[in-house]
Amino acid sequence: MLANDTLDAQQAGHLRHFENLSLQAPNDWSLMKGRGHGQDDFGGYRFQLAYMAYALAITHVHRLPAAPGVFKPVFERLIAKLLLPETWLYWRDVSRGGSIFNAHLQDRYREEWDPVARDNIMYSAYVQSLALLYHVLFDDDRHARPGALTFEHWSYFWGGDGHRFAYDQHSLNEHLYWKMVESGYLGIACEPNCIFQICNQPAILGFRMHDLLTGGDRASEVTRSYEQAWAQFGRLGDNGHYHVMLSQDTHAVRPNAARAPWVDAWCGALMNMWNGDFVRAHYPRQLAELLSRDADGSLSVRSAPRPPVNGHAVLNDDSDFGWVAAWASEMGDGETLRGLLRHADRHMAPRWRDGGLYYPRNDVAENAGGHRSLVEPMTGNVLLGYARLNVRDGLRGIYAGPWQAGHFDEPAIVEAGPGVDVLQARFDRASGVLSLTLHARFDRQRADAWVVVGRMPRQRRWTLFFDEAQVAHGEGGTLTAVGPARLDAVDAGLRVRWSGPRMQAMRMRFEGTPPEPAR
Amino acid sequence: MNPDATWPVELAIELTDHSGDRVDLAALVRGNNDPAAGCSLVLFGFTHCKVVCPRALARHAGVLDRLADAGMPVRGLYISVDPQRDSPEAMRRFLEPWPAFTGLTGSIAAIDRVKASFRVFARRAEDPDDPGGYRVPHTAIAYLLAPDGRCLAHFADALGADEVVARLRALLVAHGSVDARAPGAHRA
Numbered sequence: 001m002l003a004n005d006t007l008d009a010q011q012a013g014h015l016r017h018f019e020n021l022s023l024q025a026p027n028d029w030s031l032m033k034g035r036g037h038g039q040d041d042f043g044g045y046r047f048q049l050a051y052m053a054y055a056l057a058i059t060h061v062h063r064l065p066a067a068p069g070v071f072k073p074v075f076e077r078l079i080a081k082l083l084l085p086e087t088w089l090y091w092r093d094v095s096r097g098g099s100i101f102n103a104h105l106q107d108r109y110r111e112e113w114d115p116v117a118r119d120n121i122m123y124s125a126y127v128q129s130l131a132l133l134y135h136v137l138f139d140d141d142r143h144a145r146p147g148a149l150t151f152e153h154w155s156y157f158w159g160g161d162g163h164r165f166a167y168d169q170h171s172l173n174e175h176l177y178w179k180m181v182e183s184g185y186l187g188i189a190c191e192p193n194c195i196f197q198i199c200n201q202p203a204i205l206g207f208r209m210h211d212l213l214t215g216g217d218r219a220s221e222v223t224r225s226y227e228q229a230w231a232q233f234g235r236l237g238d239n240g241h242y243h244v245m246l247s248q249d250t251h252a253v254r255p256n257a258a259r260a261p262w263v264d265a266w267c268g269a270l271m272n273m274w275n276g277d278f279v280r281a282h283y284p285r286q287l288a289e290l291l292s293r294d295a296d297g298s299l300s301v302r303s304a305p306r307p308p309v310n311g312h313a314v315l316n317d318d319s320d321f322g323w324v325a326a327w328a329s330e331m332g333d334g335e336t337l338r339g340l341l342r343h344a345d346r347h348m349a350p351r352w353r354d355g356g357l358y359y360p361r362n363d364v365a366e367n368a369g370g371h372r373s374l375v376e377p378m379t380g381n382v383l384l385g386y387a388r389l390n391v392r393d394g395l396r397g398i399y400a401g402p403w404q405a406g407h408f409d410e411p412a413i414v415e416a417g418p419g420v421d422v423l424q425a426r427f428d429r430a431s432g433v434l435s436l437t438l439h440a441r442f443d444r445q446r447a448d449a450w451v452v453v454g455r456m457p458r459q460r461r462w463t464l465f466f467d468e469a470q471v472a473h474g475e476g477g478t479l480t481a482v483g484p485a486r487l488d489a490v491d492a493g494l495r496v497r498w499s500g501p502r503m504q505a506m507r508m509r510f511e512g513t514p515p516e517p518a519r
Numbered sequence: 520m521n522p523d524a525t526w527p528v529e530l531a532i533e534l535t536d537h538s539g540d541r542v543d544l545a546a547l548v549r550g551n552n553d554p555a556a557g558c559s560l561v562l563f564g565f566t567h568c569k570v571v572c573p574r575a576l577a578r579h580a581g582v583l584d585r586l587a588d589a590g591m592p593v594r595g596l597y598i599s600v601d602p603q604r605d606s607p608e609a610m611r612r613f614l615e616p617w618p619a620f621t622g623l624t625g626s627i628a629a630i631d632r633v634k635a636s637f638r639v640f641a642r643r644a645e646d647p648d649d650p651g652g653y654r655v656p657h658t659a660i661a662y663l664l665a666p667d668g669r670c671l672a673h674f675a676d677a678l679g680a681d682e683v684v685a686r687l688r689a690l691l692v693a694h695g696s697v698d699a700r701a702p703g704a705h706r707a
Binding site for chain 1: 639642658676
């Protein structure tokens with residue numbers, strides 16, 4: 001059995017929570033609302049949606065490669081939510097500038113409705129990278145169709161005929177690429193005049209996914225040029241921590257003087273995709289300055305205080321704890337990750353809801369015992385799950401190319417019934433065995449659940465086992481059930497129903513020599 | 520599918536070539552309406568550049584020579600991003616080693632328009648080591664333009680000459696600028 005082969009209950013719970021959030025009705029953002037308002041901080045819905053999708057991608061590729069049917073519909077719903085006006089309308093206001101550190105530029109900026117036209121890479125890169133990642137992961141080009149990524153807003157009460165901006169994954173990718181070129185490869189700004197290192201990494205992931213689809217080499221061009229462009233500033237400040245951002249007009253770098261954990265952790269977790277040696281070289285020392293050790297052996301994160309600005313408290317869901325956990329997971333730093341998750345489980349009130357696991361929002365910085373208890377929705381809904389599901393170099397592996405040739409010809413779960421958690425789904429080409437472990441989540445002793453196995457090779461005889469017992473076999477258009485399973489041929493493949501234990505191991509063995517994978 | 524599709528570049532901009540003649544960039548790219556006009560390879564740079572521009576010009580001049588030898592002529596255009604210092608005479612002297620390129624300069628406003636059309640980054644940066652006190656870091660991309668002004672492709676600075684030749688050859692054949700059966704079309 002492979003190391004990443006089977007999800008544990010907590011991992012499955014995080015996946016279920018992602019699915020639960022994706023299933024909420026449009027504009028039902030229950031459990032996702034953070035302390036900030038107006039969606040202009042780091043806890044915005046766009047970040048939660050995007051990193052849930054990245055977590056799905058990591059889990060699908062590294063843990064459950066033969067279960068596209070588990071991930072694809074959730075991914076689709078997350079992208080659909082990302083396109084809802086509620087996630088991007090903030091840009092109409094933020095595009096006007098006016099931040100205190102850009103006050104001198106206020107006259108230069110105007111209201112911009114199109115959320116991807118200029119700046120705002122903190123949104124546009126997620127739309128771009130998710131659409132392209134979806135295509136790569138599921139071999140589905142739906143977002144390549146003209147207008148597939150359309151940002152539309154109309155109100156009965158104001159705004160005239162409304163606004164509509166139509167893109168697709170290719171036109172958006174082209175647009176962002178050229179914005180990157182125009183910037184001299186320093187990167188595209190988030191808020192006006194603010195180029196964050198962090199927020200350009202998802203765009204690079206998108207460029208890479210586009211290259212995988214088209215045979216291009218934009219990602220290598222961009223990363224090479226990006227390195228050259230940033231060489232004059234360095235990536236790190238004098239204190240060894242990643243620079244926060246660069247002012248577009250003055251080219252003044254804002255160092256991470258306060259050692260804010262989110263800056264290092266978020267940047268490191270993403271930049272590892274293409275700049276792993278650099279990230280790993282600095283990780284231990286950076287991390288050491290951000291962690292604190294609890295008396296009970298668990299680990300916590302020291303947040304940097306955000307001082308008031310002009311008398312205003314800065315409300316921002318920095319999500320330090322969650323980002324450090326995500327970073328540790330990408331680094332494969334199991335000891336740190338276990339220490340942080342132990343802290344989360346002890347002091348951050350994990351909760352199960354409809355089969356999903358999350359850590360509910362808590363605005364209190366420390367509990368009565370002096371332990372960090374602050375949980376932002378980004379941490380509690382997304383990042384701790386992301387960290388628990390990730391593997392060493394998980395995102396980096398996706399960047400390199402998630403699938404081997406022939407992946408989309410291999411048998412896999414293409415649909416899963418409601419309430420079925422897929423804990424294991426892997427096809428071994430050499431042995432011709434599809435190994436599944438399924439968990440029916442219904443609140444009763446006996447389960448009645450189903451999955452559809454699709455992409456089955458037509459001319460190969462197959463045998464289905466529940467645990468070690470043969471329950472069915474078939475070949476071509478025939479199938480014979482000899483055990484407790486019920487099987488039906490459906491358009492997408494073979495529907496397998498079972499009533500029995502809540503946990504069911506299955507193996508589907510295909511006989512004969514598989515064809516050489518297409519390249 | 521490679522959606523790195525062609526895109527139109529706004530070229531109706533008046534510039535001055537390195538001989539001091541006023542030229543319309545669109546007309547120049549069209550080959551002054553010569554129906555046999557070929558494509559153009561457009562680079563941006565500045566004459567005070569010590570390393571990147573000479574290196575790029577040398578590489579691309581070699582590329583254009585190889586294509587010409589193969590019966591696939593492509594016009595070389597080198598557009599200044601430093602119009603304050605790059606007079607036509609300065610451009611002429613700078614480009615003497617690479618006669619395949621025609622230098623183009625113009626007013627600051629005209630150059631700004633060209634930069635915007637090609638989505639070129641160029642920004643004045645103070646440099647006490649430069650005799651003029653500044654340099655102009657800029658996008659080092661080569662653009663392949665069809666006579667009708669469409670950008671057929673662009674090439675990053677990191678690409679080697681052989682790769683650029685191979686890509687250009689394929690693009691020129693695909694575009695119909697040259698006959699794929701031409702004797703030299705496969706050995707440029």
